[in-house]
Amino acid sequence: MFDPYEIRKDFPILERVINGRKLIYFDNAATTHKPLPVIEAIREFYIKYNANIHRGLHTLSQEASEKYEKAHETVAKFINAYSWDEIIFCSNTTDALNIVAYAWGLNNLREGDEVVLTVMDHHSSMLPWRNIAKFKKIKIKYVDITNDGYLKYSDFEKLITERTRVVAFPIMSNVLGTINDVKRIVKLAHEVGAIVVADGAQSVPHMPTNVRDLGIDFLAFSGHKMLGPTGIGVLWGKRELLEEMMPFKVGGDTIKDVTLDDVIWHDVPWRFEAGTPNIAGAIGLEAAIKYLQKIGLQNIRNHEKQLVEHTFKLFKEELGDEVTIYGPRNPNDRGGVISFNIKGLNHHIVGRALDSLFGIAVRTGMHCAHPLHYRLGLKGTVRASYYLYNTREEVEELVNALKFIVKQKENIEAIFKKDIEGIICPTG
Numbered sequence: 523m524f525d526p527y528e529i530r531k532d533f534p535i536l537e538r539v540i541n542g543r544k545l546i547y548f549d550n551a552a553t554t555h556k557p558l559p560v561i562e563a564i565r566e567f568y569i570k571y572n573a574n575i576h577r578g579l580h581t582l583s584q585e586a587s588e589k590y591e592k593a594h595e596t597v598a599k600f601i602n603a604y605s606w607d608e609i610i611f612c613s614n615t616t617d618a619l620n621i622v623a624y625a626w627g628l629n630n631l632r633e634g635d636e637v638v639l640t641v642m643d644h645h646s647s648m649l650p651w652r653n654i655a656k657f658k659k660i661k662i663k664y665v666d667i668t669n670d671g672y673l674k675y676s677d678f679e680k681l682i683t684e685r686t687r688v689v690a691f692p693i694m695s696n697v698l699g700t701i702n703d704v705k706r707i708v709k710l711a712h713e714v715g716a717i718v719v720a721d722g723a724q725s726v727p728h729m730p731t732n733v734r735d736l737g738i739d740f741l742a743f744s745g746h747k748m749l750g751p752t753g754i755g756v757l758w759g760k761r762e763l764l765e766e767m768m769p770f771k772v773g774g775d776t777i778k779d780v781t782l783d784d785v786i787w788h789d790v791p792w793r794f795e796a797g798t799p800n801i802a803g804a805i806g807l808e809a810a811i812k813y814l815q816k817i818g819l820q821n822i823r824n825h826e827k828q829l830v831e832h833t834f835k836l837f838k839e840e841l842g843d844e845v846t847i848y849g850p851r852n853p854n855d856r857g858g859v860i861s862f863n864i865k866g867l868n869h870h871i872v873g874r875a876l877d878s879l880f881g882i883a884v885r886t887g888m889h890c891a892h893p894l895h896y897r898l899g900l901k902g903t904v905r906a907s908y909y910l911y912n913t914r915e916e917v918e919e920l921v922n923a924l925k926f927i928v929k930q931k932e933n934i935e936a937i938f939k940k941d942i943e944g945i946i947c948p949t950g
């Protein structure tokens with residue numbers, strides 16, 4: 523039985539009191555909290571078998587190496603990869619996507635080739651290819667969105683041509699919540715021999731992922747967005763593509779042999795895991811995956827869908843046209859990320875008021891998706907993003923808080939205006 527109230531007991535941070543109110547944490551798309559078993563797995567590593575991996579014949583090093591390798595296996599099974607060595611540990615989604623762009627892109631793209639991206643992309647999916655474009659004189663094309671926040675599949679049909687070598691997009695938008703039709707895009711890309719690079723930062727933590735079924739070529743995701751620690755991320759790639767790739771970060775552990783004239787690269791995945799890796803991070807991520815698997819990814823998906831339905835219903839009933847929601851209205855087509863604005867109030871002011879008066883943590887700004895916000899004609903949005911430990915009551919608290927903010931609009935603006943003047947990156 524899926525029970526968010528039981529699950530919450532594993533997350534001591536949720537007991538925190540923020541500005542006199544019990545914390546309501548709705549910033550899960552930015553990062554998630556860590557349950558006790560994850561914290562314990564990391565603690566155990568440092569207390570019992572801390573050592574560097576692949577460098578020592580002593581017991582601690584062998585134990586650490588075994589656990590680190592086992593973590594690759596757990597991740598591989600989690601996304602139904604063909605084998606453990608298709609899993610590359612890196613620092614986060616951003617790092618994983620840069621590895622594809624630099625290690626695959628620099629070696630495989632030629633002048634005149636084309637890369638198809640989308641206006642919905644997170645900067646981490648978009649900018650690495652833009653950098654490569656500077657080196658390789660390739661052309662970047664962008665798929666647009668519809669007014670209700672879906673990708674325009676007719677654009678993929680138009681923009682993918684014989685020159686297309688890469689198609690990259692998020693499986694789920696971190697702003698609109700849209701869950702994209704991956705298989706439809708894969709079919710179009712593969713018809714012309716292009717590779718598909720899927721950004722799974724928002725999808726992998728929240729729904730079952732099966733890379734074989736999706737048919738994609740690369741998948742990137744972050745441990746910290748799925749109950750794991752920060753500093754550990756995953757790049758999965760099809761073995762034949764990884765085998766062809768040269769590492770772009772090189773040094774310790776990336777080689778089999780080096781002479782002054784030559785180098786023989788290590789097997790995959792080691793040739794891509796340069797230097798001492800985040801061993802504790804990998805062990806923490808493995809514990810997070812086991813925790814998620816025990817609860818069931820489909821159960822998490824269903825729970826978040828219900829929270830979204832509840833939010834939409836209450837927003838409509840209680841806030842009416844005071845609130846504008848962005849992205850698909852059908853909860854089947856979207857995840858638990860809801861971006862919105864309150865009429866006449868700056869998004870940062872709403873965020874500050876939610877935190878200061880109600881202890882509710884949301885993210886405000888452009889969520890590392892500036893082109894998408896410009897496309898929507900927005901300077902920013904308020905984003906509430908849910909996870910397995912959020913409850914219907916918390917959603918109701920958010921709605922009540924927003925009702926108060928709407929009623930007190932002028933006072934709220936006067937009180938919090940000064941707070942946002944000093945924001946370093948007001949577009950965030």
Ligand SMILES: Cc1ncc(COP(=O)(O)O)c(C=O)c1O
Nearest residue numbers: 614615616644646692696723744
């Ligand atoms: C869709 C998407 N892609 C990529 C990223 C980057 O993740 P990270 O900061 O862990 O590298 C994020 C983070 O918010 C995201 O939401």
